[in-house]
Amino acid sequence: xxxxxxxxxxxxxxxxxxxxxxxxxxxxxxxxxxxxxxxxxxxxxxxxxxxxxxxxxxxxxxxxxxxxxxxxxxxxxxxxxxxxxxxxxxxxxxxxxxxxxxxxxxxxxxxxxxxxxxxxxxxxxxxxxxxxxxxxxxxxxxxxxxxxxxxxxxxxxxxxxxxxxxxxxxxxxxxxxxxxxxxxxxxxxxxxxxxxxxxxxxxxxxxxxxxxxxxxxxxxxxxxxxxxxxxxxxxxxxxxxxxxxxxxxxxxxxxxxxxxxxxxxxxxxxxxxxxxxxxxxxxxxxxxxxxxxxxxxxxxxxxxxxxxxxxxxxxxxxxxxxxxxxxxxxxxxxxxxxxxxxxxxxxxxxxxxxxxxxxxxxxxxxxxxxxxxxxxxxxxxxxxxxxxxxxxxxxxxxxxxxxxxxxxxxxxxxxxxxxxxxxxxxxxxxxxxxxxxxxxxxxxxxxxxxxxxxxxxxxxxxxxxxxxxxxxxxxxxxxxxxxxxxxxxxxxxxxxxxxxxxxxxxxxxxxxxxxxxxxxxxxxxxxxxxxxxxxxxxxxxxxxxxxxxxxxxxxxxxxxxxxxxxxxxxxxxxxxxxxxxxxxxxxxxxxxxxxxxxxxxxxxx
Numbered sequence: 001x002x003x004x005x006x007x008x009x010x011x012x013x014x015x016x017x018x019x020x021x022x023x024x025x026x027x028x029x030x031x032x033x034x035x036x037x038x039x040x041x042x043x044x045x046x047x048x049x050x051x052x053x054x055x056x057x058x059x060x061x062x063x064x065x066x067x068x069x070x071x072x073x074x075x076x077x078x079x080x081x082x083x084x085x086x087x088x089x090x091x092x093x094x095x096x097x098x099x100x101x102x103x104x105x106x107x108x109x110x111x112x113x114x115x116x117x118x119x120x121x122x123x124x125x126x127x128x129x130x131x132x133x134x135x136x137x138x139x140x141x142x143x144x145x146x147x148x149x150x151x152x153x154x155x156x157x158x159x160x161x162x163x164x165x166x167x168x169x170x171x172x173x174x175x176x177x178x179x180x181x182x183x184x185x186x187x188x189x190x191x192x193x194x195x196x197x198x199x200x201x202x203x204x205x206x207x208x209x210x211x212x213x214x215x216x217x218x219x220x221x222x223x224x225x226x227x228x229x230x231x232x233x234x235x236x237x238x239x240x241x242x243x244x245x246x247x248x249x250x251x252x253x254x255x256x257x258x259x260x261x262x263x264x265x266x267x268x269x270x271x272x273x274x275x276x277x278x279x280x281x282x283x284x285x286x287x288x289x290x291x292x293x294x295x296x297x298x299x300x301x302x303x304x305x306x307x308x309x310x311x312x313x314x315x316x317x318x319x320x321x322x323x324x325x326x327x328x329x330x331x332x333x334x335x336x337x338x339x340x341x342x343x344x345x346x347x348x349x350x351x352x353x354x355x356x357x358x359x360x361x362x363x364x365x366x367x368x369x370x371x372x373x374x375x376x377x378x379x380x381x382x383x384x385x386x387x388x389x390x391x392x393x394x395x396x397x398x399x400x401x402x403x404x405x406x407x408x409x410x411x412x413x414x415x416x417x418x419x420x421x422x423x424x425x426x427x428x429x430x431x432x433x434x435x436x437x438x439x440x441x442x443x444x445x446x447x448x449x450x451x452x453x454x455x456x457x458x459x460x461x462x463x464x465x466x467x468x469x470x471x472x473x474x475x476x477x478x479x480x481x482x483x484x485x486x487x488x489x490x491x492x493x494x495x496x497x498x499x500x501x502x503x504x505x506x507x508x509x510x511x512x513x514x515x516x517x518x519x520x521x522x523x524x525x526x527x528x529x530x531x532x533x534x535x536x537x538x539x540x541x542x543x544x545x546x547x548x549x550x551x552x553x554x555x556x557x558x559x560x561x562x563x564x565x566x567x568x569x570x571x572x573x574x575x576x577x578x579x580x581x582x583x584x585x586x587x588x589x590x591x592x593x594x595x596x597x598x599x600x601x602x603x604x605x
Contacts, residue, residue, distance in 0.1 A: 084198065121328060122167055149173055188430070200309055478571065495544065516553075
């Protein structure tokens with residue numbers, strides 16, 4: 001059996017060691033691909049490979065973050081000179097330009113080696129609605145792979161490429177990830193460019209990433225998010241902090257009150273095991289009523305949003321309905337049942353449900369749900385194609401309607417031998433926070449990625465930019481804002497996170513300010529006769545800085561503070577004029593140490 005590098009890091013290391021070249025290694029991969037593999041619709045020709053390799057022969061190209069790394073593209077995403085089929089031969093056309101997401105990855109050194117199969121027009125979650133073949137589950141071919149991005153998930157799970165692009169409207173970038181034991185990163189709608197992507201529902205679609213671990217998926221997403229946003233945008237993306245939770249409080253994970261997972265497949269036990277695993281991450285588990293979210297989900301296919309799908313294929317469906325998969329045609333044809341009045345009524349209903357759904361984030365930091373509660377066989381799907389498909393979207397259909405972000409991660413191999421995945425869902429703009437959490441989850445899961453693959457996770461070249469997140473400010477606190485002290489709640493309220501316990505440079509003096517309640521210290525730079533003072537450094541979202549400043553009373557303020565390692569951060573400083581009648585406590589080394597001694601001295605004998 002031919003063995004190729006697995007993760008992005010493995011591919012980069014293969015080139016760095018000097019034993020392989022992109023031309024030789026990529027050529028071997030293409031020769032290895034079975035021409036009858038239903039996961040592929042088209043594969044890279046020698047001419048197409050040569051054109052891409054020319055980019056990699058430029059001086060300095062070997063320093064690119066994805067130098068020579070192969071990837072696959074779902075065949076509803078354009079690549080110039082390649083046919084785009086959307087899994088419908090009658091719709092096929094040669095792309096005159098490359099989708100922005102593909103351009104950005106090629107500019108980073110990645111090489112497209114093929115376009116992958118999908119449920120026709122990205123309408124389905126099963127991976128079986130395609131004239132190019134049904135894509136089987138990589139663990140058991142009697143079961144579905146999940147869709148619509150079935151081919152992209154399959155080729156990643158089998159190690160043919162380290163990552164692939166899919167699209168996700170109702171779960172197409174998550175369901176096949178969960179059913180094939182890989183990562184499916186569905187970013188916030190509107191956070192990545194959609195030019196060159198055949199729409200399913202234009203106002204909801206987003207390009208998603210399949211990879212073998214969160215690091216790889218995050219690297220790819222960071223590259224996709226780098227650059228000028230495209231217009232028009234149907235979403236207003238507000239970046240959130242790059243972490244879940246806040247200081248001095250455990251991360252709160254919401255789980256469904258009733259999960260409804262398939263007992264016969266072992267999925268119910270697998271989800272309960274995943275909930276138990278949360279204990280090792282020291283989180284607070286919060287049961288959540290999912291009723292409003294399921295009501296949102298029903299709007300996607302039982303409401304007028306199917307008209308968006310109809311707008312893409314209207315001419316083809318009206319003039320040549322036989323060109324479409326029968327189930328896909330039935331789903332999209334339902335658009336004719338709705339009128340403009342019903343479309344507005346559905347928008348009003350969504351707005352009302354969104355208010356209820358948004359309230360969830362006041363009680364939890366993220367939701368953990370089964371990526372999908374079941375996995376049908378092809379035989380069961382043939383008997384009830386609509387029902388079996390809808391079951392797969394129970395925990396996915398509502399996410400894009402609400403503008404939220406989601407990350408599907410492997411959880412376990414169930415007793416049926418099928419993979420079981422969980423999805424962490426967060427508010428829109430929280431992509432970076434989900435990536436941070438995904439790394440924590442992977443550390444306690446210890447599950448081989450894909451179909452028994454063992455990717456390396458070292459020496460990963462960082463992207464030019466990080467995942468989009470809210471800007472932050474590092475703030476050093478020295479007194480009543482320290483953990484456990486009276487004003488620490490102001491940091492908790494502003495979703496700050498603790499970065500480190502450290503000391504200032506040895507150039508400061510610390511005083512107890514007279515007449516303050518609660519008691520507060522004043523820190524003064526005194527380079528000729530100073531000491532190192534204990535501080536805590538926090539990361540504060542930029543949007544919270546203004547209100548924090550307003551709450552700081554004279555003579556205190558925020559200024560530049562030098563730490564013992566030579567870094568400068570913002571921190572509490574004091575106007576020297578406010579030191580009248582102040583007590584010098586520099587020798588104690590810090591405010592907490594002073595309070596401890598005071599408590600000891602005033603303790604009852």
